[in-house]
Amino acid sequence: MRFDLMAGTAAAPLAPFTRSPVVLVFDSGLGGLTVLAEVRRARPDAKLVYAADDAAFPYGALPEDVVLSRVLAVMERLIALHAPDLVVIACNTMTTLVLPALRGRFAVPFVGTVPAIKPAATATRSGLVSVLATPGTVRREYTRDLIETYAGACAVTLVGATGLAALAEAELSGLPVADEDVLAEIAPCFVETPAGRTDVVVLGCTHYPLLLARYARIAPWPVTWIDPAPAVARRMVQLLGQPSRDEIPGPILATFTSGARLTPVLRAALGERGIADVALEAMPLVLQ
Numbered sequence: 001m002r003f004d005l006m007a008g009t010a011a012a013p014l015a016p017f018t019r020s021p022v023v024l025v026f027d028s029g030l031g032g033l034t035v036l037a038e039v040r041r042a043r044p045d046a047k048l049v050y051a052a053d054d055a056a057f058p059y060g061a062l063p064e065d066v067v068l069s070r071v072l073a074v075m076e077r078l079i080a081l082h083a084p085d086l087v088v089i090a091c092n093t094m095t096t097l098v099l100p101a102l103r104g105r106f107a108v109p110f111v112g113t114v115p116a117i118k119p120a121a122t123a124t125r126s127g128l129v130s131v132l133a134t135p136g137t138v139r140r141e142y143t144r145d146l147i148e149t150y151a152g153a154c155a156v157t158l159v160g161a162t163g164l165a166a167l168a169e170a171e172l173s174g175l176p177v178a179d180e181d182v183l184a185e186i187a188p189c190f191v192e193t194p195a196g197r198t199d200v201v202v203l204g205c206t207h208y209p210l211l212l213a214r215y216a217r218i219a220p221w222p223v224t225w226i227d228p229a230p231a232v233a234r235r236m237v238q239l240l241g242q243p244s245r246d247e248i249p250g251p252i253l254a255t256f257t258s259g260a261r262l263t264p265v266l267r268a269a270l271g272e273r274g275i276a277d278v279a280l281e282a283m284p285l286v287l288q
Helices: 033-042 064-082 092-105 117-123 135-139 141-150 164-172 179-189 208-218 229-240 264-272
Strands: 022-027 047-052 086-089 128-133 155-160 200-203 224-226 252-256 275-280
Touching: 022 033, 022 064, 033 047, 033 208, 033 229, 047 064, 064 092, 086 092, 086 229, 092 135, 117 128, 117 141, 117 200, 117 224, 128 135, 128 141, 128 179, 135 141, 135 155, 155 179, 164 179, 164 208, 164 264, 179 208, 200 208, 208 224, 264 275
Parallel strands: 022 047, 022 086, 047 252, 128 155, 128 200, 200 224, 252 275
Antiparallel strands: none
């Protein structure tokens, strides 16, 4: 399966804007906040909307056909409400399953997110690289295609973390998260052989950088952690162009399809990330 995940390397930049562009950043939960921060840094003049389909979180636990129909339905409503000039899909699972269908349904350009395997292969010195991702991302053909294309000379360990995204959401919501639980999820990334040991870990889920400081503290040894968010923001800028002048970042609107996890601690954390307004666009998940 080969398709352009990063919004079309051949896609032409959009016409110059005479106003602030509207950018919608979409994820099933809170992981896209890591991408949102880079998007805001790259285009501080943009009007940003962060949309979390938390009623269906996590997408990786749903059948693929359900994810497809769900994302198309939610996106249709979000585009009608916010009229974005560009949409960032801040989720690996959604990118690989739904991006072609989104581009076929809507005229707005989409930027996807994939594991940063190419820069990992460039950064490694030992040749031992690990990809820390969801089980769904680990088993998908596109991940293996990326490894074959860009990291054929490396020994790549694929680690499907079953609970790490939920741990990241829990910590951001103010719930206790034990070091040993996080370590159990990341420990398989650390491989030691007579020839060397893992020196680069790809964070293959946008939730995972939320716990980056924790990983660095509890990891068996130091490694380079690679986050795809900066590359996603750079691709957005290629399409939208650079801001015309230095701007002070404006407030961000966040919208949730459930809001069940909106604890006071989470609301405070959202505020620290520039999200001044939190709305509810209720869309319960109904499984047939």
